[in-house]
Amino acid sequence: MKVYLHSIGCRLNQSEIETMARQLLASGHEIVDDPSQADKVVINTCAVTAEAARDARSQTRRIHRHNPAADIVLTGCYATIAPNELAQLPRASHVVLNKDKGQLVQLLDPQARIDLPVFDQEPVLREFLAGSVGNTRAFIKAQDGCNNRCTFCVTTVARGEGQSRHLGDVVAEIQALAAAGYREAVLTGVHLGSYGHDFGNKAGLRDLVAAILSHTDIPRLRLSSLEPWDIAPDFFTLWENPRLLPHLHMPLQSGSDKILRRMARRTSRASFRALAEAARNHIPNLNLSTDIIVGFPGETEADFADSLDYVAEIGFARLHVFSYSQRPGTAAAAMPDHVAGPVKKERARRMIALGEELSLAFHEQFVGEVVDVLWETAVGADSHALRWVGYTDNYIRVHGHGPAHLFNQVTPTRLSDPRPNGMSGEIMLVENYV
Ligand code: SF4
Numbered sequence: 098m099k100v101y102l103h104s105i106g107c108r109l110n111q112s113e114i115e116t117m118a119r120q121l122l123a124s125g126h127e128i129v130d131d132p133s134q135a136d137k138v139v140i141n142t143c144a145v146t147a148e149a150a151r152d153a154r155s156q157t158r159r160i161h162r163h164n165p166a167a168d169i170v171l172t173g174c175y176a177t178i179a180p181n182e183l184a185q186l187p188r189a190s191h192v193v194l195n196k197d198k199g200q201l202v203q204l205l206d207p208q209a210r211i212d213l214p215v216f217d218q219e220p221v222l223r224e225f226l227a228g229s230v231g232n233t234r235a236f237i238k239a240q241d242g243c244n245n246r247c248t249f250c251v252t253t254v255a256r257g258e259g260q261s262r263h264l265g266d267v268v269a270e271i272q273a274l275a276a277a278g279y280r281e282a283v284l285t286g287v288h289l290g291s292y293g294h295d296f297g298n299k300a301g302l303r304d305l306v307a308a309i310l311s312h313t314d315i316p317r318l319r320l321s322s323l324e325p326w327d328i329a330p331d332f333f334t335l336w337e338n339p340r341l342l343p344h345l346h347m348p349l350q351s352g353s354d355k356i357l358r359r360m361a362r363r364t365s366r367a368s369f370r371a372l373a374e375a376a377r378n379h380i381p382n383l384n385l386s387t388d389i390i391v392g393f394p395g396e397t398e399a400d401f402a403d404s405l406d407y408v409a410e411i412g413f414a415r416l417h418v419f420s421y422s423q424r425p426g427t428a429a430a431a432m433p434d435h436v437a438g439p440v441k442k443e444r445a446r447r448m449i450a451l452g453e454e455l456s457l458a459f460h461e462q463f464v465g466e467v468v469d470v471l472w473e474t475a476v477g478a479d480s481h482a483l484r485w486v487g488y489t490d491n492y493i494r495v496h497g498h499g500p501a502h503l504f505n506q507v508t509p510t511r512l513s514d515p516r517p518n519g520m521s522g523e524i525m526l527v528e529n530y531v
Contacts, residue, residue: 106143
């Protein structure tokens, strides 16, 4: 059977699609990167914004146009909050709720083994997994669901209460991936910081990271998004181990205390500032990135100015900026004082512009430095070499020229030419790396 897999949205969705790919490959099926060749299609949907939901509908229609014979299985957060809506889409053969996603491949092949340790596979070339291109990092699901109730968030509606995977399973999966040749693992979850809380362990994430660093050979361990609370006091001492990468993505969402309260975020300007400072004191060259929502209901021009000032003060290395999107079933959707579309658009433009300034300033600090880069994708070729893209340990995107065998290799690289979206790198092959 030929299967086309597509993931929309977060890294947790990505890790779930990767697990499906490994299960299908280990059950003798083929993953194709062109939907017109597929017998079956799986789309892991997202509901975090109206735009993400729209993307799922248009992807389904596009795939159906190119391959009217293929059965399309829709799963994920959008499928969970609006199953009947998605069931109306052309050739939507199954709509699988998040709670049943773990058994999804058995819908495609009842003989497929979902508990099979399928880790004798080479790193899955991600070109085959639509929705993400060419990297060599394995996304590992450690946790699902969330017990918080941020007023804009539909994820808790779609994914339910917080649930942690057993520490031993996560460690075993990462060790098997390291043995299969992966050089980097990314721990993902809906609220990763709450890992272990459902086992009664408030320092669960610290213990999980420590166990991975001591019981696996994975060369690089990265954390995906980490809410800026529920962080154990000694958590940042874990970074004394250089295999834990100096990159923290901590969603702030707004730099205005008034708006943070309306969002029911368990953080404030003061507590976030203290956390950022503690992280920077422990982690050299830290890339601290964040998410910011602009145009939240009730956000005045003064609140937005507060948010801009605070973001500039913290000096994030990277901003993901979202215009507030009204989501069905959330508390914020029923709030008064929604911000007009053109105003949201203008605020997003200004916040993005600030983000680019801050990213450029962050990259400028590393000009001339020789750092390790994990090379992931060849994006083209010149007369003398291939053009590669890779990432430093602190998540700087680097463009460089090099030989064909660089995929999934780590090389010392001299950085130059800072830009908002990355840098250039001269690959220091061993013989001239002094
Ligand atoms: S912490 Fe808030 S934003 Fe994050 S998943 Fe939970 S409810 Fe949503």
